[in-house]
Amino acid sequence: MRILIVGSGIAGPLTALSLERAGFTDIVIAERNEEIRGLGVGINLLPHAVREFTELGIADRTAALGVEPSTLSYYNRHGQRIWSEPRGRAAGYDWPQxxxxxxxxxxxxxxxxxxxxxxxxxxxxxxxxxxxxxxxxGSTAVFELSDGSREEITADIIVAADGIHSAARKLRFPGEGDPIWSGLTLWRGTAFVEPYLDGATMIMVGDADQKFVAYPLGPVRENGTQLINFIAERRCEGLPGADWNRQVEREPIAEFFEGWSYGWLDIPGIIRSSEELLEYPMVDRDALPGWTFDRLALIGDAAHAMYPNGSNGGSQATLDARTFAYRLATADSIASALKAYEQDRLPSCTALLALTRQTGPERVMQLAYERAPEGFSDVHEVISQEELETIAADYKRAAGFHPDSLNARSSLNARVAK
Ligand SMILES: Cc1cc2nc3c(=O)[nH]c(=O)nc-3n(C[C@H](O)[C@H](O)[C@H](O)COP(=O)(O)OP(=O)(O)OC[C@H]3O[C@@H](n4cnc5c(N)ncnc54)[C@H](O)[C@@H]3O)c2cc1C
Structure with missing residues (x-):
């Protein structure tokens, strides 16, 4: 069986690796870029994704590329802590973040x-x-090459992993238009800074109108600095284009955060010291009624582009890829495999998309702002412990990574019968 994957971002290669693990070897990956250049900045893989990396036998290689965050902490604009929780193994998962x-x-x-x-x-x-x-x-995919010529590739199944601007999705839903803008603009960057807190904490500071997120991407170096990823975010007038690689000046963005310095963290200083700053609108797409069309399947952002609240882009793409290969290996026909993949993944992603539009687990930051815009001396004066715990647990259940269900779930490893 020949399987053509379109896109070599994150979902594309993960689909290929998952299919290979399940016993499929006639695979082609078509990518529009002339080379595979590693683009973007930080991304988080949650324990449910790291479990799949582990069962694919690639966790050691990918673990060497990053760090395991120990803690996730939310703060208001005044630097006062709202909520803090352990992450990964420290939170009881069998797998790290x-x-x-x-x-x-x-x-x-x-x-x-x-x-x-x-x-x-x-x-x-x-x-x-x-x-x-x-x-x-089966299906025939038509490609345009850089010299303007065309090439066709025929396969039994085409898996479209071509991202938020998916051409395959547009062919099926031609009236859909551009991704939908939230009104927020994101500026992403990396910087070498002195470690903050324990050197392994992901922090989110602010509220629904302006926010700063940071997490370490590497170990502390001999000179005492550490590479961190950050995302500065602000409600803005005027939609910037949805191009992942657009660079902008640092100073105007640092000025938005003037005064957001708390002794343990200097946000404008981090923005000013960043290596480059990439501007991107916070966009998503509406949920689709279906992701599979005879011999064509959408996967990853092509199927369900979401806001980055809660770190879902790479993690949900991983679950898609593994579920797709599992269903193809175990179903009695291609048609039933594609339908089973869609039934496994579409309803939960649709629910998750709705949650991310309500800012997901970051809702605690907005609640703190609405109830105490000038700050608080004790967070429990404004949000009860029970409410904080419920928001965190509900989100984990919806995103498929509550430790109880994740640790108990059966494996998606399967082999196709020869
Ligand atoms: C350049 C870039 C930078 C990013 N940076 C970040 C980041 O810093 N942090 C973060 O959380 N997420 C980032 N993302 C998004 C993140 O990778 C996705 O949300 C998630 O990992 C799901 O991945 P995906 O493979 O579905 O889509 P993507 O990662 O977007 O990959 C899609 C792939 O398809 C290719 N493609 C697109 N159209 C066609 C076509 N017509 N024909 C053939 N190939 C095509 C693209 O070149 C790309 O390689 C970035 C995406 C891109 C493309």
């Missing part, structure tokens, strides 16, 4: 694909059409 540079992760995943499957990448191929996706004949 991993903070990693997306570019390094993308390169490593594609390298692992080459090691396990050989030369399956076809670069410089931009998907422009999918023809003849019928339940019996």
């Amino acid at each position: 991993l903070s990693v540079h997306r570019g390094r992760l993308q390169v490593e995943l594609n390298e692992l694909v080459k090691e396990r499957l050989g030369g399956v990448h076809r670069l410089g191929r931009r998907l422009i059409d999918v023809q003849g996706s019928t339940a019996v004949q």
Whole structure:
């Protein structure tokens, strides 16, 4: 069975690795870029994703690329702590959480694909059409090459892992339009700074109108500094274009955060010392009624682009890839495998998308702001412990990573019958 994957971002190589683990070897990955360049900044893989990396046998390689955050803590604009929880193994999971540079992760995943499957990448191929996706004949993908010529690749199944601007999704939903803007703009960057708190804590400071997120991406170096990833976020007028690689000046963004310095953390200082600053609108897409169409399946952001609240982009893509391979290995037909994949993943992602639009677990920050805009001496004066715990636990259940259910769930490892 030939499976064509479109896109070599995160979902694409993970689908290839999952299919290989399940016994499928006739795989092609087509990517529009001429080379696999590791782009982006930090990304978090939650324990449910790291479990899949472990069962794919790639966790050691990817763990070496990042760090395991010990704690997640939320603060208001005055630097007062609202909520703090252990993460990963410290929270009772059998698997850690991993903070990693997306570019390094993308390169490593594609390298692992080459090691396990050989030369399956076809670069410089931009998907422009999918023809003849019928339940019996398979599909033909049409690609445009950089010289303007076209190439067709026919496969039994096409898996579209072509991201938030997915061409395959647009072909199926031509009236959908651009991604939907939340009104917030994100500025992402990395900086070498002196470690804050224990050197392994992910922090979120602010509220729904302005926020700063930071987490370490590497160990403390000999000179005492540590690489961190940060995201500065603010409600703004005017939608910036949804291009992941747009660079902007640091100073105007640092000025938005003037005064957000608390002794243990100097937010404007971090922004000013960043290596580069990438501007991106906080956008998502509405939930779809279906992700599979005869022999075509959407996966990752192509199926369910969400806001980054709660670190879902890479983690949900991982679950998609593993579920897809599991269903293909265990179903009695391609049609039933694709439907089972959709039934396993679409309802939970639809529910999660709705939660991320309500800011997900970060809702505690907005509640603290609404109830005590000038700050508090004790957070329990404004939000009870029970309410804080409920918000955190509800989100973990919805995102599929509550420790009780995750540790008990059966494995998605399966082998196709020969
Ligand atoms: C350049 C870039 C930087 C990013 N940076 C971050 C970040 O810093 N932090 C974060 O949390 N998330 C980032 N993301 C998003 C994150 O990778 C996704 O949310 C998540 O990992 C799901 O990945 P995906 O593989 O579904 O989509 P993506 O990671 O977006 O990958 C899609 C892939 O498909 C390719 N592609 C697109 N259209 C076509 C086409 N027509 N034909 C062929 N190939 C096509 C793209 O070049 C890309 O390689 C970034 C995405 C990109 C593309």
